[in-house]
Amino acid sequence: MLAVIVGLLCLLGGRAVRSQDATGSRFVCNAIPPGAEPGCGYGPTGNRVQSSSPVEDELRNTIIQLRETILQQKETIVSQQGTIKELNSKLARCEAAADESSQGKARGHGSRRKEYGKNTMGDLPRDPSDTIDQLGKTMQSLKGRLENLEVRCRTSFSALTPLPPELRDLLRQRLGALETQLLRKVAELEEEKSQLYNETAAHRQRTESALNSLLERITELEKSNNAFKSPEDFKVSLPLRTNYLYGRIKKSLPEMYAFTVCMWLKSSASPGIGTPFSYGVPGQANEIVLIEWGNNPIELLVNDKVAQLPLSVSDGRWHHICITWTTRDGFWEAYQDGERLGTGDNLAPWHPIKPGGVIILGQEQDIVGGRFDATQAFVGELSQFNMWDRVLRPVDIMGLANCSAYMPGNVVPWIDANVEVFGGASKAALEICEDRAFDS
Template structure:
């Protein structure tokens, strides 16, 4: 810069000398006091001498322009240095923030930040810094250069290469830091998503295990207050709602079957239970269908029973039968309402069959008819291989005795339900007896 100023002075002085030589004039060099303008002439005594030479005016104007140019470039350099310091400060804050995050990672006191929000904020910061660099470059293109043409007009020059390179390096380093930070946040977001998915999977697994446990508890013997305190509900007259007793019957020469049931279906309550064996689907059947009374079938032989249970209340019924003369008895709510004989006399009950609750069997274990389906609730289905005494039957009906069947006891584990039939907790015996 100093060499350029000296050259300009030399050029202007040369022109002045040539002009004076042409006219025969001479110049006298005098010492200029400190702080005086170079364009002002001073005499030997230091007093200012007024000069109106056009060459001196041109020289003075040129020097003033050079001084202004130097001041402008100095201000520009100071401004750019401030920008560089600001970029360094931002980079230092980013690095400090990264170190603080590493120190605070995996601590219970740290509050999680939204990775997407942080990435967007860093992206906006990077775009802002790029814009500021572009503005600096555009401003540098408009800065005046230090050399002046012969006419004294300033030309334009780009930003000094060293400064531009320094700015690019700083911005490149900052961009690298930002990209690394974005990558770390993306990785953290991915890890957080994986941890969330794993936590959700563990939660669902725990819920499934709990559901399986609840289902298991509902199916085992502890599902109710006691194994026999449940009922089977058959709410629709269809050919697919039914229950099945897992246990079969041995060969028997007498039996007693007792149960609690409640139904308001009409016409007829349907088939509370049926027992079928190979070759005889109607080995034992209790049925009421159409306008017919309740009937007991043994080996497909029929006896009509004087029972009435379709009033929508709980009723306790018992049926006894013996092969001797085919004698039978019918009890309702502890009272014997009818007897008869000649019902499949001397016929033993065949073993190995299937007991179905709520449906009449046309083949063993199947081919149900919806018109003969039982609609209602039943419970305490027990079966003995002997004829119970009337006092025993009365004790079962009035809740003063508990006597499970020795052939088929009513327990939860011994009863399966299908097609939408359900098991539910049974009302206490006293409530059922009072209802009847």
């Protein structure tokens, strides 16, 4: 630009010389100092030229305009240089981040940092026209790099590659905040869980306490009504020969065509143990009776028909006795302590046992449920009185006698709630097998 201005000045000066030569005058061109006024010429003697022509005024105005234009272009160039440097810096960072996410190789990263970290503009030339050309080339280069960066960013995002550092830092901050909120929520839930657990534990403790109190109360009530370990572990004691001590089975019998009756008994009475049990029905007080009266042997009565049994139980010890009977031919069997000691037949053959009667322990009935005779009363203790509506096998009877089997009667089971006592008779706890072992 300066060369253009100098050339223009020389051209104008040449024209002025030629015009002066034509009129007989001459002009001398001297170098103008940078701070001097363009219109004030200096002669060889250093004296200032006082007069000026229109040509000089025109030249002076042109030079002033050119100087202003040069200053404006200089300011524009400086501003553009700063903008380009800032763009270079940002592009270098973005390209480095894109290269890290797409390639992930250290050597590639280093080479690109060297490539993009340099100044794209380079060293600006001294000539203003060359500077403008260089600025244009630099802008084109920046535009190309921006387009290339956009393509690589789209490729990186489509491949789900890692984000640039700025976005990665922002994402890390957001994730940290979410993690903090999540931990706080988890802590609140843990606290609520602990409170709920404490409330549940307290409620469970109160419930268990109430259940324990209820269980203790039930146990006390059971003890007041039943002092036995199990419903069948008891005995009925009939200590005197009277007509008012007896026990009664609450349950009656159905119609039966066979039966088995078993019991444990203990007696030392003489003469005869009396009547361990009797079953009477309307119209027949001696439907089933087991009796030892006076010096007679133990007898079994069915429908008031009699069979003598070869049993002996008046030694004051516990004995297990079983009697079986079937209506077919009136066949019967007698067992003592598990052994069959006698059999017979023709005892009320083809007679069914009538239902709806009364079972009395310790007394013989002259009418259903009453009119007892003291001379026929049983003196001793009874336990485990059970009846079945069939004939038990010998092995079953042996199991009952040696305490190796427990088989309650299917018609009359021996349980505390099923037995009533009257007239001073009593019920007491008894584990028959232990007591029998102690007796033996």
